Amino acid sequence: xxxxxxxxxxxxxxxxxxxxxxxxxxxxxxxxxxxxxxxxxxxxxxxxxxxxxxxxxxxxxxxxxxxxxxxxxxxxxxxxxxxxxxxxxxxxxxxxxxxxxxxxxxxxxxxxxxxxxxxxxxxxxxxxxxxxxxxxxxxxxxxxxxxxxxxxxxxxxxxxxxxxxxxxxxxxxxxxxxxxxxxxxxxxxxxxxxxxxxxxxxxxxxxxxxxxxxxxxxxxxxxxxxxxxxxxxxxxxxxxxxxxxxxxxxxxxx
Amino acid sequence: xxxxxxxxxxxxxxxxxxxxxxxxxxxxxxxxxxxxxxxxxxxxxxxxxxxxxxxxxxxxxxxxxxxxxxxxxxxxxxxxxxxxxxxxxxxxxxxxxxxxxxxxxxxxxxxxxxxxxxxxxxxxxxxxxxxxxxxxxxxxxxxxxxxxxxxxxxxxxxxxxxxxxxxxxxxxxxxxxxxxxxxxxxxx
Numbered sequence: 001x002x003x004x005x006x007x008x009x010x011x012x013x014x015x016x017x018x019x020x021x022x023x024x025x026x027x028x029x030x031x032x033x034x035x036x037x038x039x040x041x042x043x044x045x046x047x048x049x050x051x052x053x054x055x056x057x058x059x060x061x062x063x064x065x066x067x068x069x070x071x072x073x074x075x076x077x078x079x080x081x082x083x084x085x086x087x088x089x090x091x092x093x094x095x096x097x098x099x100x101x102x103x104x105x106x107x108x109x110x111x112x113x114x115x116x117x118x119x120x121x122x123x124x125x126x127x128x129x130x131x132x133x134x135x136x137x138x139x140x141x142x143x144x145x146x147x148x149x150x151x152x153x154x155x156x157x158x159x160x161x162x163x164x165x166x167x168x169x170x171x172x173x174x175x176x177x178x179x180x181x182x183x184x185x186x187x188x189x190x191x192x193x194x195x196x197x198x199x200x201x202x203x204x205x206x207x208x209x210x211x212x213x214x215x216x217x218x219x220x221x222x223x224x225x226x227x228x229x230x231x232x233x234x235x236x237x238x239x240x241x242x243x244x245x246x247x248x249x250x251x252x253x254x
Numbered sequence: 255x256x257x258x259x260x261x262x263x264x265x266x267x268x269x270x271x272x273x274x275x276x277x278x279x280x281x282x283x284x285x286x287x288x289x290x291x292x293x294x295x296x297x298x299x300x301x302x303x304x305x306x307x308x309x310x311x312x313x314x315x316x317x318x319x320x321x322x323x324x325x326x327x328x329x330x331x332x333x334x335x336x337x338x339x340x341x342x343x344x345x346x347x348x349x350x351x352x353x354x355x356x357x358x359x360x361x362x363x364x365x366x367x368x369x370x371x372x373x374x375x376x377x378x379x380x381x382x383x384x385x386x387x388x389x390x391x392x393x394x395x396x397x398x399x400x401x402x403x404x405x406x407x408x409x410x411x412x413x414x415x416x417x418x419x420x421x422x423x424x425x426x427x428x429x430x431x432x433x434x435x436x437x438x439x440x441x442x
Contacts, residue, residue: 130400172398179408179427185440197373199333205377208440210411210424218424220413221379226386231441233386234409238437240390241405241430 023146030120031147033113046083046155084159087122091129091168121156128160129169136161180212256344257334258327264348267323270316272351278309279354283361286325290332291372297321331362332370338363377416384421385412407433 034042086103090096103118104111124143128134136157143153186209192201206222222230258264271279289297298306298321307317331341338359345355387410393402411424428436 126398130398132399132401179425181428181432182426182436185436187440195374195376195378197329197332197376198335198370200335201374203374205379207379208383212424212426216424218381218413218422220381220383221377222383223375223377226383230383230386230411231437233388234433234437234441237388237390237407237409238430238433241407241433244390244392244405245430 024123026120026123027146029116030124033116033120034149034152036113037117042149043151046151083118083121084155086118087125088159088164088168090122091125092164092171121152124156125159128156129165129172180214180216182210183213184211185209256347257336257340258330258344258348260348263319264323264326267319268349270312270320271324271354272349274310274320274354276353276357280357280361282306282321283324283357284365286321287328287361287365287369290325290328290369291376293376297325327358328362328366328369331366332373335370380417381413381415381422383411384414386410387412405430 083103086096086100090100100118104114128139139160140153140157143156148156188207190205190207192203192205195201195203204224206224206227207219208222209217209219211217274282286297289295296303303314303317306312307314310317312320327345336344341362342355342359345358350358389408389410391406391408393404393406395402407428409426409428411426413422413424414420415422
């Protein structure tokens with residue numbers, strides 16, 4: 001088995017995504033389990049299909065959904081989802097339990113084998129999406145070196161570089177935000193004309209209502225001094241961020 | 255017509271004040287003025303009040319009346335903001351003796367402006383912003399994304415609750431675009 005070298009890779013993106021001193025457990029299991037499945041059964045996994053003997057099958061509630069597992073009536077889906085439907089749904093939404101259950105209930109191949117194939121393909125897709133500069137050609141070469149069947153390689157390439165790529169990357173980035181982000185900031189300026197302490201106060205203040213992406217909401221008052229301090233700090237932070245982005249080291253292409 | 259209405263309790267307190275030693279009076283006044291803006295704190299601690307009782311030869315109820323009335327006079331002066339002649343006239347009308355009036359006016363000149371500003375800034379809102387801190391970082395990689403160069407800012411706002419004096423730290427993360435939107439829409 002030939003091995004890629006990092007210097008030889010034309011894109012310089014760090015080939016050897018999967019090959020190394022020792023391939024990971026998921027890849028070994030994927031290779032072993034795919035070899036043990038015959039071609040027809042494997043096509044069913046990749047494409048998904050209506051169950052045997054159920055031509056013209058309608059949903060139990062007669063809703064005529066046949067909508068590829070997005071059934072509004074929530075009856076068990078008559079379709080066997082494809083392997084990649086499960087993977088893409090899992091990466092985008094995080095929850096693919098219903099699809100996974102349908103896939104595991106096909107019954108022609110053992111659940112354990114299906115699980116190993118699914119986890120192996122998920123690992124390959126996840127690792128490929130992790131490298132932003134990966135090209136289809138380099139990726140295909142890597143997968144051929146792994147010894148995977150060509151139809152599986154073609155479907156993996158479609159999943160990684162197809163139409164759902166942006167949605168999967170956006171969903172993955174959303175999950176990876178450890179700190180909450182500001183979703184809304186409402187403010188109001190009040191001027192206290194008179195208070196119980198002073199007949200003529202004329203003291204301005206800012207009332208702020210902040211909502212964060214994790215649902216936290218806080219309402220608090222900001223005095224004029226503190227508002228100026230907040231404004232100064234945010235402006236300084238913006239300037240520092242701009243200077244950082246302009247630094248030469250960031251302009252080196254991958 | 256003064257801005258303070260004389261009541262029996264004020265009259266009694268003025269009588270006590272006129273009997274206080276002139277040397278100790280200015281320090282009592284300046285301490286009351288310093289602590290005027292603090293809501294739940296008394297100007298003197300329990301031990302200090304006990305020492306004052308001995309030094310001024312007053313029992314605890316007379317001392318409390320004296321301190322509360324002096325604080326009340328200062329609060330009214332802050333509220334109405336009278337000029338010095340008007341304030342002096344008001345104190346004369348209440349029956350305060352000349353040395354005590356001079357000490358009061360001296361303390362007012364020294365600490366009146368500070369106390370007024372502190373009371374002006376006192377907020378009624380339950381929470382207020384106390385501190386702002388930030389960190390600027392460069393995200394180089396994540397478990398799900400290799401080789402990225404994303405500047406990330408973390409802003410920490412310290413929000414203090416006026417009731418419990420506890421400080422809550424609110425942490426937020428921003429990228430460049432989000433930070434610019436915050437500055438443009440809310441802070442400019």
